[in-house]
Amino acid sequence: MKKNAALAALLLGLSVVASSTPVFADTNITIAGSTALLPLVKDAAAAYQQAHGDVKISVSGGGSGTGINQVAAKAIDIGDSDIQAPTHPELKDNRVAVIGFAIVTHPATGVKSLTKKQLQDIFSAKVTNWKEVGGADQKIVVINRPRSSGTRAVFTKTVMGSVAISESGLTEDATGTVVSVVKQTPGAISYAALSGTRGGGLNELSVDGVAPTDDNIITGKYPVWSYEHMFTNGPATGEISRFIAFVQSNSDLVRKDGFILIRDMKVNETDR
Amino acid sequence: MIAVQARRSHRAERIAVFGLRVAAGFVILAMLALLGYLAFEGTKTFYVDKFPLWQFLFSPDFAIDSGKPGAAVFIAGTLAVTLCAILIGGPFGIAVGVFLAEIAPLRMTQILKPAIEVMVGIPSVVYGWLGLTLLVPIIRTHTSSPSGFGLAAAGIVLAIMILPTVITLSEDAFRSLPGALKEGSLALGATRWQTITRVLLPSASSGLAVALILGIARAIGETLAIQMVIGNSAQFANGLFAPTAALTTEIVTDMPGATEGSLLEHVLFSMAFLLLLIAMVLIVLVRFALRKRS
Numbered sequence: 308m309k310k311n312a313a314l315a316a317l318l319l320g321l322s323v324v325a326s327s328t329p330v331f332a333d334t335n336i337t338i339a340g341s342t343a344l345l346p347l348v349k350d351a352a353a354a355y356q357q358a359h360g361d362v363k364i365s366v367s368g369g370g371s372g373t374g375i376n377q378v379a380a381k382a383i384d385i386g387d388s389d390i391q392a393p394t395h396p397e398l399k400d401n402r403v404a405v406i407g408f409a410i411v412t413h414p415a416t417g418v419k420s421l422t423k424k425q426l427q428d429i430f431s432a433k434v435t436n437w438k439e440v441g442g443a444d445q446k447i448v449v450i451n452r453p454r455s456s457g458t459r460a461v462f463t464k465t466v467m468g469s470v471a472i473s474e475s476g477l478t479e480d481a482t483g484t485v486v487s488v489v490k491q492t493p494g495a496i497s498y499a500a501l502s503g504t505r506g507g508g509l510n511e512l513s514v515d516g517v518a519p520t521d522d523n524i525i526t527g528k529y530p531v532w533s534y535e536h537m538f539t540n541g542p543a544t545g546e547i548s549r550f551i552a553f554v555q556s557n558s559d560l561v562r563k564d565g566f567i568l569i570r571d572m573k574v575n576e577t578d579r
Numbered sequence: 580m581i582a583v584q585a586r587r588s589h590r591a592e593r594i595a596v597f598g599l600r601v602a603a604g605f606v607i608l609a610m611l612a613l614l615g616y617l618a619f620e621g622t623k624t625f626y627v628d629k630f631p632l633w634q635f636l637f638s639p640d641f642a643i644d645s646g647k648p649g650a651a652v653f654i655a656g657t658l659a660v661t662l663c664a665i666l667i668g669g670p671f672g673i674a675v676g677v678f679l680a681e682i683a684p685l686r687m688t689q690i691l692k693p694a695i696e697v698m699v700g701i702p703s704v705v706y707g708w709l710g711l712t713l714l715v716p717i718i719r720t721h722t723s724s725p726s727g728f729g730l731a732a733a734g735i736v737l738a739i740m741i742l743p744t745v746i747t748l749s750e751d752a753f754r755s756l757p758g759a760l761k762e763g764s765l766a767l768g769a770t771r772w773q774t775i776t777r778v779l780l781p782s783a784s785s786g787l788a789v790a791l792i793l794g795i796a797r798a799i800g801e802t803l804a805i806q807m808v809i810g811n812s813a814q815f816a817n818g819l820f821a822p823t824a825a826l827t828t829e830i831v832t833d834m835p836g837a838t839e840g841s842l843l844e845h846v847l848f849s850m851a852f853l854l855l856l857i858a859m860v861l862i863v864l865v866r867f868a869l870r871k872r873s
Binding site for chain 2: 369370372373376380394445446447448453454455456471474475476477478479480488491492493494495
């Protein structure tokens with residue numbers, strides 16, 4: 308019996324050693340989080356790895372909430388997020404760019420512009436047919452992102468205000484899924500980062516008559532935008548800090564993927 | 580010499596048996612650890628957040644931000660999709676099971692059996708993707724559902740996914756019947772159809788019950804495939820084509836944002852614990868049905 312117990316303890320000990328995460332080598336960077344920021348980080352990682360053959364960067368999505376939780380748990384090196392992380396004071400915020408978010412609809416809704424009030428009515432399910440806001444006679448299909456989504460948080464703060472989003476809408480996990488579902492569903496409406504919607508063949512709505520163009524975001528006329536953050540657990544060091552600096556300074560890449568350089572902004576909004 | 584050899588093999592045997600015991604012990608240990616952990620985390624909703632159990636089970640109000648984590652919508656969603664799946668997949672699966680055991684010629688069985696085995700091997704993400712790209716557009720264009728996502732899409736995908744389980748187990752149920760039953764019935768002048776419906780089906784009923792219960796268990800636990808087609812709306816489905824959500828899909832949708840120690844995390848754990856309890860009840864039912872047979 309004693310021997311049994313001793314062996315069990317030994318095996319248990321072994322399994323604990325095997326399952327504890329090894330300390331990440333400096334040349335191996337793991338990144339996860341916001342699917343809005345994903346296109347930029349992916350392109351930047353590819354370019355960076357080409358220039359530095361000894362560095363391996365793995366990038367995945369999961370949403371801003373995932374990014375913040377994972378980096379706080381030290382499971383990854385960098386957590387991407389569209390929003391601040393007030394509940395995790397130990398995280399170091401590295402702003403890398405600005406992103407605008409478009410309110411997108413299926414092309415056949417016949418609506419080009421909505422007021423904030425109309426958007427609040429649609430997303431709180433008070434208005435359920437496009438004809439009530441001047442469009443075709445077509446049921447509105449609202450598509451939301453999950454609670455953990457930074458895109459949803461930005462949309463809630465800048466458009467919904469204190470009005471609650473109705474639970475009757477569909478929920479899709481990622482920016483890419485939202486874009487493809489909106490595209491194939493007549494009457495669909497959702498919100499997504501411009502980095503994911505541009506060139507997607509969707510109808511981008513103006514909000515209170517202001518279109519989601521770079522100029523309108525830079526001058527602060529278009530309200531739905533946010534800083535993009537790459538959080539590290541404590542100050543970034545070594546290769547990780549060099550990669551973040553690379554993302555921040557690579558203006559061609561930032562612009563190509565639909566993001567805006569922080570230094571171009573004419574307004575200095577507080578973080579979402 | 581012989582004595583030494585005997586002793587050596589004796590020792591080898593003892594070591595082997597000891598190894599097997601350790602392996603079996605680990606299974607039990609792992610199961611108990613899992614149960615304990617889920618019970619511990621899953622009840623925090625009630626003793627840390629002080630949310631009453633009956634409200635968790637019966638309140639349709641799922642508003643985490645205002646501290647109201649009623650899970651009735653998801654419980655109803657799980658029951659509804661499972662019911663859809665078993666209503667479609669159950670009779671169909673049993674029919675194929677009868678066909679394989681009693682009617683199909685050998686050649687046919689040789690084609691069907693591997694086909695069913697392949698169905699088991701297809702990952703659930705593939706079923707979900709097919710549902711998303713084929714089934715959802717069909718439902719959208721042919722029904723009043725504006726999006727196509729919802730209960731019906733999830734139920735049909737699940738029905739297909741539980742087919743292999745139901746088919747294989749109901750075929751086994753028929754094959755394990757004593758041959759004398761069938762021979763006696765045929766000898767009395769009953770037709771093949773009469774033999775199947777009046778003699779074989781009633782005799783195999785407990786085996787068929789096991790097939791259905793394990794089909795239900797499979798349906799309740801399925802996550803990814805139905806998350807892709809059910810719509811994930813935290814509301815009761817007010818029709819076959821309305822979007823809703825199940826316990827599993829809600830867990831996987833909101834898990835990424837559930838920070839440690841938050842009400843959301845506790846509630847998701849409670850849902851996971853509830854799923855485990857349902858699975859345990861189903862296994863007890865299977866044991867019960869099997870005992871009745873023997």
